[in-house]
Structure formats: structure tokens, C-alpha cells
Amino acid sequence: MTTLDNRPQTALLVIDVQKGVVGDAHQRDEVVANIASLVDRARGAAVPVVWVQHHDDHLEQGSDDWQYVPELERDAAEPLVHKSHGDAFEDTDLEEVLAAAGVGHLVVAGAESDACIRSTIHGAFTRGYDVTLVEDAHTAGDKTAWGAPPVADVIAHTNLYWKYQSAPGRTAGAVPTSEVGFG
Template sequence: MTTLEGRPNTALLVIDVQNQVVADAWDRDGVIGRINTLVDRARGENVPVIWVQHSDDQMARDSDGWQLVPELTLADTEPVVHKRYGDSFEDTDLETLLAERQVGRLVVAGAQTDACIRSTLHGAAVRGYDTTLVGDAHTTEDLRQWGVPVSPEQVIAHTNTYWSWSDAPGRTGEVTPAAEVDFGAR
């Protein structure tokens, strides 16, 4: 159970599913399809959906690459968190948005596994949130040409394995396939 008092709710956090970020991502279409299914389920269960968009010197805000992929559609009531660092909490209004919605548990999906997904998972745990990583709804690109010694599938599998063992006093980390995500409060 979260260590955050008065935060019984769960939110779906969709991180950086942007044109440039997922252009060469492993299983791009499958991951986006599963994220769409999660978004539809969350909306149907009145679970907040919060979108995150990254920008930096290589991906300028409002550029084509910065846009969320066209396969995903935001509802008018769903907030978008704009970030410049890997951790979606760092120098953003994410914590305020979650507090307003009494969220103590995050269901996390998106990109990139080895960067913003990992950073946000750790940032959430440190801040007191329970976190569920959707094991088949996050992705990354093949970075071996830049010295990463493993394939995208191995990066994803490694992250799923170590996050399934993550916990801290009063907090849990788990990995669940999209089809088995339970948005109910814990």
C-alpha cells in the first residue's frame, strides 16, 4: 500500500509515446495497440489517464517528432505533463496532478524502457507511490550501434524482471501484462 496518506486511487501514466521517440521502437504497433486498450479501459472505469510528453534539444516542443503518435487520442479532460528530464516528476506538475486526483498508485506504460520509463518508475517509488509496470506496453529502440550491449527485447525483459522484485517500506512495484491490469485501488 502506498505511503501517501489519503491517496486510494490509481492513474494510468502514458509516457513519451511520441513520433520521434517510438519511430524505431521494438514492437511499436503492438505496444501502441495495448496502450490504446489500457486507455479505453481506464476511461471506462473512470481512472485518470495522464499523458507525458518529453522535449529537449534534439526534440523541440511542437515539432512533428514531439507530437504524440496519431494512433493515440487524448480526451479533452486528460492532462499532459511536459518534461525535459527522464523522470516524469522532475521539474513538472505531475505530483500536483496526482495529488488533486488522490492517486497513490501508478500504472505505467510508454517509452523508452531504458530511459524515461525506468527513471519515472524509480522517481515514483522514491516519492511513495505503488507502481505497476505494464510488462508488454513499454518499448525502446535498438541502441546497440551506440554501445548498448543488448537488444531491445533484452532491455524490456530485464526491466520487467527487476521491477517485479522492486519494493520499499510501504510501497510495491509489480509487472503485469496489459490484459491483466487491475485499475482498482489497493
């Protein structure tokens, strides 16, 4: 299990499900519905839900595109981490938020699969966290014009390699929404 001392708790990490990030994303409605289901189940099990919200030169903090999608409502008591890098741990208070809650295992959902999701799951894993990627609760926009594979392939590949990620004292995995357990 986690290599972090005295961190037995699990948290749901919801990354960048913002209007300007997922507006035209692959299977947007299905992914957002799965994330909403995860949020409801985490809350019902008293598992912390931590929200991450990106901003940069193309996604101005406070703009309409910067807002979370209307289907997902953050409870005012739930932590919100603002970031401007792909890895949600970089130059943020995410580590402090998780440490205060005793979290050593992250269940990760959101956007974008080939950017902030990938960066954050790797960042968490190298920092000692156990990391479960929810395979049908992350998405991305189409980047084929810049030479990227189709989004469905990006998602499938991310899920495939995360299922087999390994390191001493930590676990990684990818499971569908229906198999995520918060008990």
C-alpha cells in the same frame, strides 16, 4: 500500499509515446495497441489517464516528431505533463496533478524502457507511490550501436527487476496488459 496519505486512487501514466520517440521502436505497433487498450479500459473505469510529453534539444516542442502517435488521442480533459528530463516528476507539475486526483498508485506504459520509463518508475517509487509497470506496453529504440543490449533484452530485464522491487509500505510489480485491473 502507498506511503502517501489519502491517496487511494490509481492513474494510468502514458509516457512519451511520441512520433519521434517510438517511430522505430521495438514492436512499436503491438506496444501502441496495448497502450490504446489500457487507455480505453482506464477511461471506462473512470481512472485518470495522465499523459507525459517529452521535449529537449533533439525533440523540439511543437514539432511533428514531438506529437503523440496518431493511434493515441488524449481527451482534452486529461492532464498533460510536459517534461525535459527522464523522470517525469523532475521540474514538472506531475506530483500536483496526481495529488489533486488522490492518486497513490501508478500504472505505467510508454517509452523509452531504458530511459524515461525506468527513471519515472524509480522516481515514483522513491516518492511513495505504488507502481505497476505494464510489461508488454513499454518499448525503446535500438541502442546497440552504443553498447546497449538488444531492445528485447532491455525490456525483459526491466520487467524482471521491477517484479521484485521492494520498499517499506509500497508495492511494485510488472504485469501484462491483459492482467491490468482498473476496477
